[in-house]
Amino acid sequence: MLSVLYVDDEECLLEIGKTFLEMDGSMQVDISTSAQSKLEGWGNINYDVIISDYEMPLVNGIEFLETLRSRGDRTPFIIFTGRGREEVVINALNAGADYYIQKGGAPKAQFAELTHKIKKAAERRQTEYALEQSNSVLRATLESTADGIMVADMSGEITIFNKKFLQMWQVPPDNSQILDESAFIEFARNQVVDYPAYLKRIEEIRAEKGSTSYDIISFSDGRVFRRFSQAHTMNSLVVGRVWSFRDITGQNKSELELRVTYEQLSTAEEELKQQYKELADNVRILQDLERKYRGIFDTDMSPHLIVSxxxxxxxxxxxxxxxxxxxxxxxxxxxxxxxxxxxxxxxxxxxxxxxxxxxxxxxxxxxxxxxxxxxxxxSFGDGTPSILILSIRDISTIKQVEDALRLANVKLNLLLGITRHDVLNKLSVLMGYNEILRSKTDDGEILEILNKQLRACQTIKSQIDFTKEYDNLGIRAPQWQNVQEIASRAFSQMLKTVPFRCVTESIAVYADPMLEKVFYNLFDNSFRYGECVSEISLTFDRAGPDIILSYRDNGIGISQDDKNHIFRKGFGKNTGLGLFLSREILSITRMTIIENGEYGKGVCFEIRIPEGNYRFAPLPEKAREYGKEQKVLADE
CATH class of the missing domain: 3.30.450.20 (PAS domain)
Structure with a gap:
């Protein structure tokens, strides 16, 4: 029975997944809602296969996988997630995931596919382990024998040898003398007695490809080797030759001893045949694996090219x-x-x-x-990649999909506006009744309950009012916008008086029309939580082909514990949505945002703008004044 770990932060999905996967009785599923907690206790139990969601708190699925691989854990790993972006798939496979399955569709079919992939991944890992074990046994056998062993293929390349072979032939440590069979034969020129006869005998053995040979080699320093060779075959096809050397210096050269030696050689020959039969089986396993990977490549619905x-x-x-x-x-x-x-x-x-x-x-x-x-x-290659595997995606229909999605968003926002209006009306009625009830009682306990109810209503109203500002997110097509003009306009809405220095030259970015709201949220966060902010700046730097906009203030900054959570929905002291929605606005045109400041010295939000999403355009007249240090004055 297969032991499976299933990690997902959605408990309901864990329960239904466990039920479906254990249905046929072939596996036992251990479930967890946190990759972090499993990593902390890792090593107490071994699993045949691991299934993980991608998006999870603290540690996501790919980080979970990378941590396991960094620890040397090679347990088959399947990403099972609702996120379908291609970069997530590529990152998962690059990190070492065996399969990537997207959630959605009929549960029975979906978990049937997952069950199949689990069994397939476990079977493949078992095969790989058996192959590794067989190769380890083969190498140990070669190194434990008293004979020097060398194997060459039909082209003359030496493919296998053991340490005993190097010692017997006194090969230098760099092994440069045995790169191929011809170089090794030349290396023996000054060692053997009667080199021409030695060379002639080797040519005779080579000419009889399927033959078995036995002879004696005498060395100039008095040593004597017994040499045995036989054809190396795979599937009845000769693919090379195996050479075995044994030092018989000082032995009696009588016919009796030679006969005994030959019998021993025959025994060793049988052992070698068995060993190389195992080696041939291992090669066939490797060939089967290559055919499987080739089948995946050929049957993939996405176009792929391999390019020099x-x-x-x-x-x-x-x-x-x-x-x-x-x-x-x-x-x-x-x-x-x-x-x-x-x-x-x-x-x-x-x-x-x-x-x-x-x-x-x-x-x-x-x-x-x-x-x-x-x-x-x-890219693939040692040091300097020479082979590229390309993935091509036809995006001809994306504009049609974007237009349809935009229209759907317009309709949805219309419905949300109507619903929001109705909810606010009912909320006003509820708050009115709250005021009436408070005026009719002096009971402290009841007044406390009414105060809690009022605060809850006010929170709901605040959040509804806040979401109204984001009705148009993703509805209008992205457009080119001058950073300095947008940032200065957002800053002018603030009620604080601090110097603001904006040095972004004439950079224009291709972004959602709500880009101004991103800068507004950054300014608002500085004034709300910076405690002692007295100056703000917006600058840019180049990062390869990309550009990074850096927003800084000199306030208290953000603690290390909060850095990983500030962009999560609901995190924060106000609505908990400002930075979350800012990140979503930027991601519409593939821009990213991180906080990289030092706690105690102020914030540093870095917005990375990818190549193709920025350009240098003339700066509007009304934004040029922000190239110098400015102050926005308003009544507080």
Whole structure:
């Protein structure tokens, strides 16, 4: 029975998941609502498979996975989440997840798929473990034998040897003399007696590919080796030759002793045959794994290309890429990736850099039709990656979906406005009755209850009024906005009098029209919680191809404990929504925000603007005055 750990912060999903997974009796499921708590007690129990949600408090699913892998834990890991963004999938697989399954749909079908993936992941890990164990046994066997062993393939490359072989042939520590069979034969020139005869005998053995040989090698320093070799076969096909050497220096060379030695050799031969039979089985297992991974690559519905980083030549692809571009596999293999783009230079610059973020390009099909795509890639290679695996996403229909979503949001906000109006009316009635009741009693206990009720009503009204400001979030299309103009306009609404220095030059960003609300919330947080804020600044720096806007004040700052929670919905002393909604506004156009200040010295909010989402445009006249230190005066 499989032992499975299922982690999700939704208890109801844990219970239904446990019920479905244990239904066929093949597994026992341990559930937890916190990855953090499981990590703290890790090591008390071993699991065959781990299932985890992505978005969870304190430690999310990918952080949970990365922590386990950093500890050397290779338990199969499945991300099971409602988040379907492609970057989440890529991050999960890059972190070492075995599978990624998105929640949604009919529970029976969904958990049937999850059950299948659990069993498949457990089976694959068991196979890998068996292979590792077999390889370990093979290496230990080679190193424990008294003979020097060397294996070469049909091309002459030496693929396996043990330490005894190096000692017997007095090979230098760097092993440079045995890179291949020819180099090793030359290395023996000054060691063996009658080198021409030695070389001739090896050529005879090589000529008889499937033969078994036995002979004696005499050395110039008086040593004598017995040499035995036989063909290395796989599936009845000769793939190389195994050489075995035993030092028989000082032994009686009589026929009797030779006969005994030959019998011992025959026994060793049988052992080697058994060992290499196991090795052949291991190779077949590796081949099966390669076929499985190849099947996943070929059957994936997303188009993938394998490209040389140096030449941009397409080396391999899956069927989905053929369907997307209209080329046959043979035609694709004659093309370079740059030839698919309408802007080859920009296309190449992205792939030759180190940035693997999603970027939009315009590609052309075989029939000449141009369409937008998003391209992401993963690099492979030691030190200097030479192979790129590209993931292509056709985004032609995204605009249609965005328009439909925007229309739905308009209708939804209309309904919310009506509902909000009705709720506020009823809330006013409730607060009115509260006032009437308070005027009719002097009972202290009842007045305390009425005061609590009034505070609850006021909180509800405050939150409803606050959400009204975000009715238009995501409804209107993003647009180019000058940072200095937007920030200065937001600052002018504040009721405090402090110097504000805005040095962002002429940067314009592509953002949701509610960008001004982001800066308003940052200013509001400084004045509400900064305690001693006397100056505020907004500057920018370059971070590779991106730009980082830095918002700073000289107040008390944010404690380390709060840094990881300030952007969570409901966290804070006021509505708990300001910074949460600010992050959501920025994320509409792929911008991110973090707090990186030092507690006691003020806040430092860093807004990262990705390449393509900013430009330098002329600064509006009314915003130029904020290039110097300014004060906004208002009655407090």
């Amino acid at each position: 980083k140096d030449t941009m030549k397409i080396l391999d692809l899956n069927d989905a890429a053929c369907r997307l571009y209209g080329y046959t596999r043979e035609e694709f293999l004659t093309l370079s990736f740059s030839s698919l783009s309408t802007d080859p230079q920009r296309n190449s610059e992205q792939l030759t850099g180190n940035k693997a973020d999603l970027q939009m390009h315009f590609h052309k099909r075989k029939d000449g039709k141009i369409f937008p795509v998003e391209v992401s890639f993963t």
